[in-house]
Amino acid sequence: MKRLLLLVLYAGAAGAYLTLGWIPGVVLVAIAIVGTLRSFVLTAYELAPTVRCGRGHIAPTYGLVQCSACGFTGEGSIWRCSHCDARYGHTPCPTCGLSIRNPSH
């Protein structure tokens, strides 16, 4: 009798796993997809040709950059150094000097 009970419990657990086991998988896949989409969107923001400072001035996101980490002056995205690959969290507005946040941070 005890053995039958165990069998029923086991069958119940296996059945529950078979019917519900896919839920964590779907949740994990959904989280992975959302994370990927989010990084795509953030990269698109970072690659936008211009950003706006707090006062509404338009600043280009491509140009001459002097890296504060390695001192290298290069031309490229203002959000990262073309020499040492350092990433910058903000950049000064060329018009008023207010710091503009890197939209992908």
Ligand SMILES: [Zn+2]
């Ligand atoms: Zn650098």
Ligand SMILES: [Zn+2]
């Ligand atoms: Zn400004």
